[in-house]
Every structure is written in C-alpha cells, then in structure tokens.
Amino acid sequence: MQLLAWLDALGAVDSVPVSPISPTAGVPSAAPASAASRRAALAQLGRGALAAIPAVGAAFAATAGPGPRVASIVTDAFNLILRAAYVQQALLAQALARPTLVVPAPDRARLEAIQPILDNLIVQLSGSISLSGDAVEAPAAYDFTGNRNVAGGGPFSPFTSYEDFLLLAQVFGDTLSRTLINGLNTLGGNGLFAELLAQFLGTTSRLAADVRHLRAAIVPGVQPWPVDGDRSTLPPFFLEQVPAYEGEDSAVVYNVLDLTYTGEAAVLPEPLPARDVLTAAFDQPFPLTQSESVPTASLDRLLGQFRAM
Amino acid sequence: MNLIGPSLLAAGGRFAFAASAQSGNRPGAGVIFVAVNQQSLFFSADGAAPLPRRAFLRYAGAASAGAALLLAGCKDTSDDPTNNTATANPNGESVGLGSGDVALINLIQAGKQLSVELFRQLLLTPNNLSLTPSELGLLTAIRDQQRVQRDTLKAAANTNRTGTSALNIKDLPVDFASLTLNERTAALTAALSHLNTLVAGAAGGLRYASGGRTMTLLGQILSVDARHAATVARMLPTAALTDVTASGDARNRALRPSETATAFNLLITSGSRLLTGSLA
Numbered sequence: 001m002q003l004l005a006w007l008d009a010l011g012a013v014d015s016v017p018v019s020p021i022s023p024t025a026g027v028p029s030a031a032p033a034s035a036a037s038r039r040a041a042l043a044q045l046g047r048g049a050l051a052a053i054p055a056v057g058a059a060f061a062a063t064a065g066p067g068p069r070v071a072s073i074v075t076d077a078f079n080l081i082l083r084a085a086y087v088q089q090a091l092l093a094q095a096l097a098r099p100t101l102v103v104p105a106p107d108r109a110r111l112e113a114i115q116p117i118l119d120n121l122i123v124q125l126s127g128s129i130s131l132s133g134d135a136v137e138a139p140a141a142y143d144f145t146g147n148r149n150v151a152g153g154g155p156f157s158p159f160t161s162y163e164d165f166l167l168l169a170q171v172f173g174d175t176l177s178r179t180l181i182n183g184l185n186t187l188g189g190n191g192l193f194a195e196l197l198a199q200f201l202g203t204t205s206r207l208a209a210d211v212r213h214l215r216a217a218i219v220p221g222v223q224p225w226p227v228d229g230d231r232s233t234l235p236p237f238f239l240e241q242v243p244a245y246e247g248e249d250s251a252v253v254y255n256v257l258d259l260t261y262t263g264e265a266a267v268l269p270e271p272l273p274a275r276d277v278l279t280a281a282f283d284q285p286f287p288l289t290q291s292e293s294v295p296t297a298s299l300d301r302l303l304g305q306f307r308a309m
Numbered sequence: 310m311n312l313i314g315p316s317l318l319a320a321g322g323r324f325a326f327a328a329s330a331q332s333g334n335r336p337g338a339g340v341i342f343v344a345v346n347q348q349s350l351f352f353s354a355d356g357a358a359p360l361p362r363r364a365f366l367r368y369a370g371a372a373s374a375g376a377a378l379l380l381a382g383c384k385d386t387s388d389d390p391t392n393n394t395a396t397a398n399p400n401g402e403s404v405g406l407g408s409g410d411v412a413l414i415n416l417i418q419a420g421k422q423l424s425v426e427l428f429r430q431l432l433l434t435p436n437n438l439s440l441t442p443s444e445l446g447l448l449t450a451i452r453d454q455q456r457v458q459r460d461t462l463k464a465a466a467n468t469n470r471t472g473t474s475a476l477n478i479k480d481l482p483v484d485f486a487s488l489t490l491n492e493r494t495a496a497l498t499a500a501l502s503h504l505n506t507l508v509a510g511a512a513g514g515l516r517y518a519s520g521g522r523t524m525t526l527l528g529q530i531l532s533v534d535a536r537h538a539a540t541v542a543r544m545l546p547t548a549a550l551t552d553v554t555a556s557g558d559a560r561n562r563a564l565r566p567s568e569t570a571t572a573f574n575l576l577i578t579s580g581s582r583l584l585t586g587s588l589a
Contacts, residue, residue, distance in 0.1 A: 113550050121559035177532050184515065184528040191516035194524055195563055198512035201528060202561025203551050205535035206542075210550065213543055223450070225536045254465050254526045259457070267464040273457055280450065281457040283532035285525060 073293055074193065075134035077186040080294045081197075082125045084179045086139040087303055088172040089118045091158065091165075094144070098159045107214050111169075114207050121200060128196075143308040144168060146237065150308040155237055166215040167235070168306075171244045173208035174226060174283075175302060177201060178248070181285040182295050205283065228279045242305045246298055247287040251278045402582040404478050406570075407466070410523040412588075413514045414466050415478045416566055416573075417527060419583055420507045421459035423576050426483045427503055428452035431496050438493040444544055448500075451537045458530050465526060482578040497544050503576070504538035505552045507531075509562040510569030517566065517589055535561070565589050 092115050095101050096108065103111065129136045147154030158165040180201040187193045209224040216222040222233045229249030231239060238244040251259040257267045259278045266272070286295035406412040406419075428451055431438070435445050466477050489495035511531040518524050542548035552562050564572070567588035574582040 110550070116557050117551060117559050120557055124559055181525060181528045181532060184524040185521045187524070191518075194518065195512060195516040196560070198515040198528060198531060199560035199563055201532055202508045202512050202535045203553065203559050205532040206539040206551055206561075209536035209539035210543070212536075213540070224447070224540045225454075225533055253461060253529060254468065255522050256468065257461060257464055259461065268457065268460045273453060277450070277453045277457060281454040281461070281533060282529040283536075284529065 072134060074187065074190075075129050075132050076296075077183040077294050078125055078129050079134075079137045080296065080299060081176070081179050081183055081200075082122065082129070082137055083140075083299065083303065084172070084176040085118060085122050085125065086137075087142065087306065088169065088176055089115070089122060090139065090142050091144055091168055091172055092118065094142075095158055095165050095169075100160045101158070101162060101165060103162060103165075110210060110214065114210065117203060117207065121204070124196075124200075141308040142306050144306055146242075146305050148305060148307060148309050154305075155235075163215075163218055166211065166218070167238075169211045170208070170215050170222075171238060171302075173204070173211045174248075175244070175299070177205045177208050177283060178286055179295065179299065180204060181283060182288075185285060186293055223280065225280050226283065227276050242302055244302055246302075248284045249279055250284050251275065253282050402574075402580065402584055404481065404581060405584045406478065406588070407476055410518050410520050411466050411476055413518055413523065413527065413566065414462050415476075416514060416569060416583070416588075417507070417511055417530065418459060418462035418466065419478060419481060419573050419577075420503070420510060420569070421455055421462060422481050423483060423573060424455045424500075424503055424507065425452065425459055427485065427488075427490075427500060427576075428455060430485065430490050431500060434491055437491045438496055440493075447540050451540065454533060454537070458533070462526075462530075465523075478583075479581070482581050483576055484578040485576060487575065494545065497541055501538060501541045501545065501548060504534055504541060505562070506564070506569060506572045507534045508538060508552065509564040510566070510572070512561050513563035514566050514569065516563075 092111060096103065096111060096115070126136045141150065143149050143152055143154060144156060144158045145152040145154030146156045156164045156168060158168050180197050183197045184194055184201070187197065212222055212224045216224070219233055226245055226248045229239075229245040231249075234244065253259065259267050260272070260275070261267055262270065262272055272278075286298040288295055289297050404419075406415040428448060432445075432448060432452060435448075440448065463477050488499045490499065508531055511527050511534070515524055515527055515531075518527065538552065539550075542550070553560060554562055565588070567585045570583040570585045570588055574585070577583070
C-alpha cells in the first residue's frame, strides 16, 4: 500500500497526461490517480526498477516476482542523490553563514539564490522516499576540510578561503548532477521517476555550471562543464587521493559508442574533434562496480572524505 | 566495428535476444539472454494483450533490460505509409521520427541540428553581438559540443537499426526568419530559448524512453545542455538562474514530445518539418 501511495502522490503532482510516443513503443503508460493507472504505474515501476538489477538479479526476479526490494532499489537511487544534495546544501549554508569567508557581493547573491532551490530538491527527494515507506537517509555531520574529523585539520579551508569554497562547491555540484544521471540509468523504463529525475538534473546542472562560472573568475581554465576529468584545474587531492571526477573523462557514451574511434568504425565524422570537446559534450555518470546498481562506492570514496567521524 | 547492436533472432513464435545489461560505465558487462513469448505484452500485434499483473511483473523485470533494444530491433516503419508517424500530415511535412526510443533520439537530434546551425550563424558576426573574447570562446565551445552531440545521436539511432537504410532523420533545412541573430540581446535570447527547449524536451521525453542506455545518453546530453543554457543566460542581464514552472521549485520545465517538436518546427523550413501526429 505504501508503494501505491507513493505512486499516487507522484501522480497527483503530475499534470501531464501520458500516452505512448507511438503505437509501436509497447511500453505501458504510467498515469496518475486511478486504480487502473496505479496498476499500470506499479507494473512499470516493477519493470523499471528490476531493470536495474544485473543479470543474476534479473533472472531471480523473473522467477520470484516482485518483493520489497523493488521499492528499495528505487529508493536506493533516491537516497544516494539525496546524500549528494545534502553535502552541497550544507556547504553553502555553513560557508555563507561564516563571517570569516569573504564572498564578493554579486557572487553571494548568486549563491544565495541557489540555496532555496537545493532546499526544495531535498524536500522533494525526501518526500518521495518517505512515501515509499523506506527510510530517508539523514544528513551527516561534515568536515569540509576533508579530514573526516569533527576537529577538521584537512587540506581545505572553505570557510576562510573563497577559492577553496568554490572548489568544493564545484565538485559537490557536479557530483549531484552525475548521481542524477546514474539514477536515470537505474530507473530506465519507469517514466514517472525518470521524468522527475531528469527535471532535477536540468536544474542541478544549471546550478553546477553557475558555480563553475564563479570559480572561472578566479581560476583560469575552469569551464562551465567538466573537461577531460578537469585535470588542469583540480588540485592533486581530487586527482589522486580522492578522484572527484572518476569516469568523467570517458569518451564512451550510450555504453557502446566510443567517440575516439576513427576510420570505418568511427562514430563521428572526420575530422575528429579534440578530446577536450569530446569529453565536454557529455556529462558522465559515476562508474559502477560489478555488484552495484547505484554508484555507492564512488560516492563513499568522494563524500566520505568530508564526513566527520 | 565498435557498435554493438541488438542481436535479434527469430525462432518460430519466440524471440531470443542478447542485451547488454544496464551497467553504467561497464560496456559489455552482464550480457543476458532472455526468451519472451511473442504473444506477451511487449510483442502483441495489437499492443493490447494484457497479462495478469503478477505474471506481467514476473516477466517484466527480466524482459525490460532488453526491451528497448528489442523494440529498436523491430522493423523500421518510418517509410511505411501505414505508420502513424507518416499519416497525420496535413501540411505536406515529411520528417517522421520513427518509433520508440529511436523516435526520442531523433527528436533530440533534430534539436541538435538546429542548435548547431543557430550557433554557427550566431558566430558568423561576433562583432555585432559585442562578445568578449571569453564569451566568444564559450559560444564556440557550445557550438562544437552541440555538433558532437548531434553526430553521436545519429550514431545512436543507427545502432538501433536492423535494416539496410539508416534510421535517421535527414538534414533539416532551417528557417531562422523569425529570429534576430545580429543583435546581442535578441540573438542570445534566441539561443537561450532554444537550449531551454532542448532541456525541457529531453526531460519530458525521458518519460517515454524504455531503455536504460537511452535514458543515460539523453540524460548526459540534457545535463550539458543545461550547462550551455546557464552559460548563455549569464551573458544576458536579466536571465533567470533556472527554467522552472514555479519559483523555487527544483524541477526544470518538461515538455511533451509533441510540444518539443512543435517548438522545433518553428525553426524548420516548411515541407521538411517534423511530423507530430503520433507523438505524445
């Protein structure tokens, strides 16, 4: 029942009537409100969520039918996105509240405009997870110096150095967008959730670009989008110790299209653009380990460094 | 060849297909083989042979990983006069988008064709736009990235084809008569508007995608388009930080595919516009 309530709640805020894009699409529609449409949405949820399970899991699901795990896979994805959103929200809130951090007035106005949007994202994510009946992950205590310690002592000083602050805001902002792309892969086949995550992605990537614009004013070479893993504009910490843009330098998209191929197998016509252009043209999701449906390991490595123990 | 297309083997009334499991950045990982009865929901000739819910759910999880590929592997009906994409055509328009995930890919590809040409023309007279060197560099980068995205989407559509002719839309002749591209504010506003349509179109279109790979690809592009939009917005004095329907809402606007196609058609020469009759 909780799952149906979740779908109903999502459907209630959804004003777009749904029909397949074409008769040959063969995909059941997810429509709001009615019992029939709830059943359709449930069926689609089951299909979409189960699609995220790797081969062994899918085979099991085919014989065992849906269970509590169906909801959990969806909420795993939502909770991971929430985790990424919490970090960015906390960084901005704490930094902008500190008198020790000198922020130019136009930049402050921009950053303060981002805050309520992040707050709303967290409200919507939390609300969706709550309605599913699964637990909403609580925000952690953070050490934004990057030392995993409530006493701080790490390599960053985001509450006194505006450059450090913008570096972390860039990394966390991009991480949020990339986690949303991972979520789309996880929810493949479920229209309701996919559209919702895509809408969030449209907003978070604008905000991430905006933070990058602010950083570009003080760090030469920063672009509004990640370029080749951002090697030229990141400190060694985020390149070696904690690889913040793991997988972002990939030129493989659609899982199978390698943009760097030339000749007969080329995806792109000659002349092949520079690698910077290729990698900038696509934001990449975080890589998954063999057993993962959501990129928990990558996010734990990155965000765990800023979690106070 | 680096394109791994679907392997579709007809065997009597059943299909066996190989699909790469949805696996993020693990190309080729977890190949699964699934047999599905042709009379199931996914393959019903009339599209309306419902299964009991429990039975559907049992099949759905296993089948969905390959559903997009399988659907894409079905016959390309874009040249078929009975195909709905070719029937609702009161104005003599000619460009059908195909069906299923390929239709979405082609819809966004159409938008990319327009944006490449829009930024190309915009950059023909940078002095008229009073662009700073930094702005010129950013707009040039956007044009180049839009071009890569356009060509990648063409390749993605071809990955899904099984016939001998490309399942791609043609090169669309643009009609920018309604735009003012030689004055800074008007030109940048037009560019921002188009980028916003691309983002909203991909967001709304993803509701109808059935494959994780398609979702990921369009999400990757949507994300960069949003960055492009934010970049152009910063060049305008009063542009908004986001493109949402309600102030403070974290959700970007979403357009239905038919709305997106209609918006694109305003910039395409009559006679070569996108057919919208069967789009949601």
